[in-house]
Structures are given as C-alpha cells and as structure tokens.
Amino acid sequence: MRDDFPLPDRTWPLTAGFWDAAADRQLAIPRCAGCGRWVWYPRAACPGCGGRAMPWTAMGGTGRLHSWTTVHHCFLPAFDGLLPYSVGLVTLDEDPAVRVVTRLLGDPGQLRADLAMVVEFRPLEFTGVQGTVLAPWFRPA
C-alpha cells in the first residue's frame, strides 16, 4: 500500500481531475463532450455515446442526502484521530444519478433523509500520515 494511504493518489489519472478541482475549491464531475451526460464514476468511455472526451466540469456543489452513518469503530489506524466521523452518499442536484461518497460535516443529529446539502472544502488529514489534500465534503445547507 502507498505510504500516504488513505490520502488519495493525486497522480492516478482516472481521478486526478477530481482532486485537482478540489484543490481549486471546485467540486467537479466528468461530463461527456459528445452527449452532455454526467459520467460517474469516471471511466474510459461514456456509457451513453462511447465518447472519450469527458472534461471535469464544475458543479454547483449542492445536493440531497441519500444515506449516511456515523462511524465509531476504528477500522484503519489512520482513522483514529477522526472518530467518530460521519460519512454518506449525496445525490447532486444537477443529476440525481450522480451520487458522491463524502464526509459529512456538522452535527450528525441534524442529518435527515433527503436533507439539502452544500459542499465545503476541508484539508484532509490522517493519523500517522504525512501530507494533506483539500477535499470536497458536505454539510447541511
């Protein structure tokens, strides 16, 4: 495993655009240049039209909470400093088929099904791991 796991590998081509955009405080999703479809997760070819040009495209950064959990058990030593933390699935407003996995900020007691959420950028840090990356997480709007 990489030394900086579980930080993302910003050099991995398939997802580098996601983290590059986050560094510029943008939440970005690949959009097919041919048919306009949002392609999530990123892949080599558009499942709609087969097009291969899918530039990372800035989103409004709003969505709805689909599901979530607050994690209490330490599954990785690197998570130790985070506990308890909340994580979930947020459906983006531009296309309900685009659902992102995201850390959830704020009071977990406020979380409700289909709650309106908004992106917030936070430095990502893990116990015992060198380095940091700016990450697009969500909090209740």
Added chain:
Amino acid sequence: MSAVDLADVGGQVAITGIGESEHTGISNRTTRQIAAEAVERAIADAGLRPEDIDGIMYHPMGGDQFDEHAFHAHFGTTHDMWVSRDGGGMRWAATAPHEAALAIGAGRAHHVLNSFAVAWATQRSDMVGGPGQAHADNLVKQNLEIPAGYFPQPVYAATMARRHMIEHGTTTDDLAAVALTMRAHANATPGAVMHARPLTLDDHRTSPLIADPLRRYDCCLISDGGGAYVVSALGAARQLSRPLVTVAGVGLARAPEGSFLALRDDITTTEVADAARVAFAMAGIGPQDLDVLTVYDPFTIITLMVLEDLGVCPRGGAGALARAGELRAPGGRWPTNPHGGLHSHAYVLGIAHVVELVRQLRGQAANQVPRAGVGVYAASTGAEAGVLVLRGGPGA
C-alpha cells in the same frame, strides 16, 4: 436484468459429501491446513477415497486455497483432475455446483470437490481493514471512497441499513431480532463458535456502535475455519450411502455497477432478486415452496434484504418476520441459517451455509426443520449474487 444466462442443470447432479473444519478464533493454522481437515471429512462423508475425486474447485483469492497441488500433496495422490478456479465460498458456494454439473455432464469428472477456508482470525492484524482488504486494494475506492472514510464493509452496510429504515420502516429492533435468532441457532449447534455464548436483547442494545445504526452484534464473526462439499453425477450419487440431495437450480447475477454502492440506484436490494428468478425457474419452484433457507449474512440488515429479494415477503416485511420468530429453526415459516450463520456459527463465507443446507435436507441437522424438502442458499457479495436450490427427501 443483471442475471447471467445459465444452462439448465436441474436434477443432473447431487451433493454427496459434506465436511467442515473445526471453527475457532485464532488457530495459528494455515488456510490449507484448515481446508484439508474439511476436505478429508467431506470425502469420507461421501464414502469416497481421495483418488475418486477427479475434479476440484477453489477460489484464487489469496492464493492459498486448497488447489490441486495442495490436494495431491496432502493425500499423496498423482491422478489427473479437472480444475476450476470458479469455486470457493460467497456466491461461488452457490454457483460451483453448476460448473461442476457441466464438467460432469461433459465427462470431464465424476466427483467434484469444492472447498473454501479462511484463517482471517489468525491473519487479521496483517490485513488492511481485516476482511476489507479486497476493497482497500481497489484503486477507485482508494481514490474516491476511502479518503472520505467510506470503508470497509460495516460502513457500507450501515448506509444500506439507514436507507432501508428510511424507505421501508425497518428498525433497530428488527435487526436485533435477526441477531438473537442467529445466536439461538448457534447455541443449539455443536461446533458453532458462539455455541456457549447466549445473547439477549439487552446485550444487543448496549453493544458498542460500530457504524450507526449497526452495533457490534449486527456484525458477523471473524473466525478461522472452512468447509467442503462433493458434487457427483446423479447415478453415482444413488450408489452412495447418504440420503440423496440434488441440485435443483442455480442462479447468478452481476451488478453492472460492481461493488460501488454510490452507483447503485437502490441500495436497499441486492442482485439476489435476479439470481433467484433464474434458480427458481430452473428448479420449477417459487419462494412459497422453500422449507429451509441459508442466507449469506455478514450483517443483520443484509439478511433482511436478501430474504426480501428471495420473495418470502414484500420489501420492508422481513423485519416483522424476524420479530415474530418466523426465521427460527425449527418452528418458523422461513427457518433461516439454522446453524447460526456468519453471525454466530462461523465466518467461513458461505461454504458452511451449503453444508448446513445439505444436512437439513438429509434430515440430520442440529436444529432440524421437520420434513425439509426444498432448501435455498442465497449470497450477495455486493457486486455479484448466487442462488442455489437443493432438494432432499422423497422429492430429490
């Protein structure tokens, strides 16, 4: 439809031998040592000799399963064997009999062994996230999910449970009812890891939150152990001494989105729904014909979801069945995991579920369901699902 088109092999082969290793915590044994114990017992149970086994199935996962080399090294044999790496536990414990039936039908083998073992209690501290290792190795998860803390399986299951509660009204008491049923079954099953450890509702309600709403006792065991079974042609099976248990139907389905839950339109259902349609059609049965069930049960919520996917009740109805005692063996209408499942029997990833199903259909189980004639094993591992229908008794 995500179902895979499978040739009809209904009634062509039988499961003639079953075996399990000892199920333990940290055993300091290797995977192959554990598997060898289960394999010896399965071959002996069938009344066969090692040299009669001319087909072998295992899973390539980890590279340490009981393959043809391990077989020959253990038994001192040298004969040719038909080999398939599409065996093992999880959904493969359901679908291996299909591939075995094709091999037997084509004359490539007469008696096919399928085995699976884990030594994850022993190896756990060397794994990334324990059984989460396979997910940790996935680069998409490394870069889009794990940085957020969406890892490993208990976290996935917690988000499935939450959505199931939102959409279908399932409650934490429904989940607890599953856990208590599994534990009661294990308490009456010699050899179960939790045989001597009762569980109360209060124990469940006060156990540590792992990933809410899931508590410790919503999660399965981690243990060392293994299991094995032998698949034989129907004619050969009739010559052997054990009560006949035939393979009536097999189904396989693959999720187009793989194991990425974020991409799954409905996270409150599994591919078992599609796999069951295929297996039930092959067997010529419906859910109402099931006498006994074994369900791959890593988490209590998954048990409920898979029961719903099998069609034993409408979506959202399985929790009420669990609370009403309908999953109990014997006594319930839908006796589920009579051995205690992954939750309380052993974490051997489904191979012991098939062993238990055969025992039930032979009429020789600890928590025997009276006159069990049709049984199902259903396993969803996220990306794929397998369903196996077996027949025993006069209908076999």
